Amino acid sequence: MKIVFQGEPGANSHIACKEAYPDVEPVPCATFEDAFAMIEDGKADLGMIPIENSVAGRVADIHHLLPTSPLHITGEHFLPIHHQLVALKGVTLDQVKSAQSHVMALGQCRKFLREHRLEAVIGADTAGSARQIAERSDPAQAAIASSLAADVYGLNVLAEDIEDEDHNTTRFITLAREPVSVPAGNGPVVTAFIFRVRNVSAALFKALSGFATNSVNMTKLESYQTGGQFFASQFYAEIDGHPDDKHVALAMEELQFFSAELRVLGTFAAHPYRAYILEPEENRALRPSPGV
Secondary structure: EEEEEEOOOOHHHHHHHHHHHHOOOEEEEHHHHEEEEEHOOOOEEEEEEEEOOOOOEEHHHHHHHHHOOOEEEEEEEEEEEOOOEEEEOOOOHHHOEEEEEOHHHHHOOHHHHHHOOOEEOOOOOOHHHHHHHHHHHOOOEEEEEEEHHHHHOOEEEEEEEOOOOOOOOOEEEEEEOOOOOOOOOOOOOEEEEEEEEEEOOOOHHHHHHHHHHOOEEEEEEEEEEOOOOOOOEEEEEEEOOOOOOOOHHHHHHHHHHHHEEEEEEEEOOOHHHHHHHHHOHHOOOOOOOOOO
């Protein structure tokens, strides 16, 4: 089996693949579009795709690809992110003038960059930036990447864990050509879907009211502009629960009535990290994050 990820060897997505699917061959892709296409064409079985980060927010590219993709969400994985400043061997921090990385990584390390007066240079991805730094052999240039990327490209770690927040975590979703049937009543599950409301007064309120009246917890709601129009008419949402649960079925039925379009992207087992982050802080301190 093969699992695709966007980026180069050593990327955080590569790490997520190794953690979640250690027995599946990880395959790098230059772009998210390439990764989606490989799954759709049957050249890969799964895809490990970042969807949001606790510091930098949603990964916009993915949220625009999902509504038009025929792929299904079959799982999720939470990866605590630790960024390292990496440079050529023998280089010291005071020699470095710039740091290159993916725009999301740069946004997660603003304090460090500002403190050390480093110019932020946008790269295609974290691991690719590390490779380019190794190839250029310029002591004034560094990259923000993972420790795995430093090992892959023979670089030295100048500063460890430079992310702004210690809760810095990226959530990944697993994509596949076919949906995976997760039975109801067998532990916590998440259901993801896309819907487009009808063009009537208070349509969104009416569409979502069924989740409130049926006590269904909605954990995510993202809006999209479609057709070049400057108003939100399409939404991506996630809820706790299974479509076969009675209260979820009633809420989805009401949503269907007020929607012009409704498509369930997947129902999948909730990752243990969800329960971990809801624990009291003193309890969490006693054990490592299940995302590691």
